[in-house]
Structures are given as structure tokens and as C-alpha cells.
Amino acid sequence: MKTPRPFLAPALRRAWLFVPGADASSHTTALASGADAIVADLEEMTAPEDRPMARERIVAMLRETERLGLIGAVRINKLENDGQADLEGIMPGAPHAVFLPHTETTDQLVALDAALSEFERIHGIGHGTTEIVPTIESAKGLVALNALLNVSPRIRCCMLAVEDLAANLGARRTPEGRELLYARSRFLIECIAADCVAIDLPCTYRSTGVLAAELDLAAQLGFTSKCVVFVEHVDAVNRALTPSSDAAASARATLAAYDTQGPYADTSAWIDAPDRNNAKRLLARYEAFQGDL
Template identity: 45%
Template sequence: MPLPNPSGNHSSLLCQEARARPPAFPASRRRSWLFVPGLDSAAQRRALASGADVLVADLEELTAPQDRAAACIRVVDFLGECRQAGVAAAVRINSLRHGGQVELEKIIEGAPDAVLTSQADAARHIEELDALLAACETRLRLPPGRTAVVPVLASPLAIVRTFDVLTASARIKAAVLAGGRLGAALGMEDPGDATALRPIRGRFALECAAAGCLAVDSGHAYPDARAQADDLAWARGAGIKSKCAVFEDQVAALNRALSPSI
């Protein structure tokens, strides 16, 4: 599928800004990854003020299918706002064959630091995304390899193939475990029960370490501060240094718990 030409002066300016600044990946502080809806500008403003190390505009689960085209336009501006605020900015797209390629060709105009994909059951999925990103970077004259790829492991097959997936591209600096979706795929009675997933979470952290990338642990599904604190204590003990969140009021606790002690 041919790549379209740049969509105007605004996008060109955003890319010029991106070329003038180094990418935010790899970065030393990536403790908290806050996912926000792609079209909700109010939620995005709150996210910018939350103190999260990485903001992820989500075009998949947090954006309704009928809103995704408009969300891509909004996300380009949001990426620029993140850059101005000094926050690492990422976008989660849908699978390439279900709208993700069109989304990628639009949101790349904002020069995201990373692109997240839940289409991560096999190394070939990552290789295909890598090739598309290379073409996008060439078109926009962005530095080759500037855009990181972050696989989101959300299925039993992705877990079984973790190392092969995470070593499929030099762009991979981090990976995310989608605990809720994985729990649902496993038929767990409570897919949001992070405690029940601890054996898999520990394996995920081990596989990421072996592949040389950051393990971004599944977020805590419920706004329960005590349960979150208990789970963070377990995560620290397991060597986990980064976690997801969908509630901005969880970010401060993540940053406190996951900051290096020395």
C-alpha cells in the first residue's frame, strides 16, 4: 500500500521539531506508562499533568472504532504537546490489517517516540511493522530507526513466543504485558486479578531481561490504593521497574515505588 504525502505545514513543523530533538527511547526514567483515549483532549490534559514518564494515546481499546479517524488527527497534536512538556509520547495502534496501517501513516506525522502493537503473536508481525516504520521515517526524513516498537503481549501464544517476538527488531526497547486481556484469554474468573497472574508476570520479566528490553508490567485494574501498594511491593521484589496505568491518580504511587533507591 503506497504511503501518502505529508499532510501539510503543521505536520511538517512537528517533524522538524522531532528531527531537532533526540528520541525519548531509550530513556532512563520509564517507571509509569499512562494509557489515555485517543480523542479525549480533557483526559490527555490531565495525563500531561499526572507526572507519568510515558503517555500512550490508545487507538485500540480506549477509542471507539467510529472515532479512530478523528482520533488520529488529535493524536498528532497530542504528540507535539508531549514533546513540549518533555514527556515520552507513544501511540497504540490497531492490528495492521484492521486499520492499524492507516492509523500509522497518519500518526507518524507527529513523530511518536514509540508505536505499541498488540499484534505480537509472532516475529513476522513485528518485522512487518518495522518495515512500515522504516518507510514512514524515510518519507518524513526522520532519523532511521528513531521510532521504537513496543509489543503488547496479550495472548497465550504471545507469551509462549515472547523471546522470539522481542528479538524480532532492533527497534524494541520495551514490551508491555496486557494482563486483563491475557486473563480473559485464559478464562480466569477475574481477568483483572493481578495476583493470579504473578507466575506469568514473573516469566514476562525474565524473558524481557533475556531479550535486553524493559518489562512494562500490567497495570492494576482497580482504583484500590491498598491493593495497588501490595502489588507494587511484589513487583519491586520481582525486579520489575515499570508498570502501566489507566488511572492518572495511580501515577504518583508508581513513580514513588519504582524509582531507583540509589
């Protein structure tokens, strides 16, 4: 098991690992996986008849994430479905965040904010400390994103789904994922504009080659956080989204070379502004991790 550490700030949370709500063994595996955040799922991954048992198991999992200094979260059902019962069952465990599936309207988020405030009062949890993570799974949710992200200060992260979004768009899924490139790009831009961390969609292909290409594109676009649905993907996601010491040393060298190059420097060794800017961003993220981990 990991040793306890302070909770990571939203910008430093890399892998958000989703696990079935009723499967205690998957909770144990997830806790040792290296993921920064564990999300117990009461929606797609838990059958309706299993939800009462799952809520009890999730409370135990949340207490363990608290002990280990991990982010413990739960994806509930929509409030008009089983979501209210989900909250009643899980809030004794004081989840760090609650994911709301199929978020499309501000009314959904206003209602969840009010429900969380009431459960925080009942269970002696600090008011406003339970984060809300909207999950965008449709064109309607994506085009409303600016309004959605400004509903509540509880919203510090937002997640883009993949298969339901592709189905809503009528997109034909491919390992390369070109069919969702615009959606991912727009989602990231909207989140950054709202000062909200964008959690990228999961790679739902188990192939290591597909995952590597997917992570390279995610990092190129600017994502720093990603949903994970296969535990074996956690390590690759963490490595892709965490600057290494070698990468930091290379970034420092790039910055030093940029600062000292003259107007008549050898063009084969010339450092261009995009390379300088990338080096600055990488080094800032590296230093943030050094101070937080």
C-alpha cells in the same frame, strides 16, 4: 506543566499512562500527571468511528510531549485491521514509540518495522528511531516472547497486558493477582534475557490498598516500569519505582556495614548477602535517576 527535560532512557521510564485517543481533555490531564510516557490508545479506548478525529488529536498531543521532553507513544490497531490507517494519521507527529496489541508472531513485528521505516522516510524522521513496543496479551505471545523480542532493534520495551491475558488463560481475576503471578514472572525473565525493559501489567482495580499491594509485589519481582490506566495511579507508581534519598542513604549504610562487619559480629545486626545485593541495586538506580532527571 512540567518543564522540558531530556528523554528518559528506557530503563528509567516508570509510569506509562494510557489515555483514549479521541479525548483531548484526557491528553491535557495526562501531560500534567507526572507520567514519564503518555500512550494515546487507538485500539480499545477509541471507537472505530472516532479514529480519524483521534489521529489528528494525537498528533497535537505528540507535539506537546516532544516540547515537554516526555515519551509520546501511540497504541495502534493491528496492521490487518485499522493499523495502517493509524500509522498514516499519527506518524506526522513523530511518536517516540508505537505499541502493537496482541503481538504473537514475528511476522507482525517484521511488517510493523517495515511500515515504520517507510513512514520515517516520508516524514523525515530518523530511520529506526521510532520504537516498537509489543504488547503480550495471550499464552501464544508469552511463549514466543524470546523470538519476538529479537526481531528488531526498535524493540527496547515490551508490555504485558492484563484483562485480555487473563481471559485468554481462563483465569479468575482477584485483587491479589495470584492467578497471573507466573505470567508476570516469566514475562520479566524473558525481557531481561533479551535486554528489553519489561512494562508490567496495569492495576485495573481503583482501590488504593490493592494498588499499594500490587506495586509492592511488582517491585519485589524486579519490575521498574509499569502500565497505568488511571491517572490517579501515576504518582504512586512513580514513588514505588523511584528510590528516595532516604532509601539511598539507608542503602549506603547497609553497604558500609556489610563491608566492615567481622566474622564475630552481633548476629542481630548481621548484614546478609541478599540485603547487600538489594542495597547495591537500589543505589545504582537512585544514582541513575540523579544523573538523568
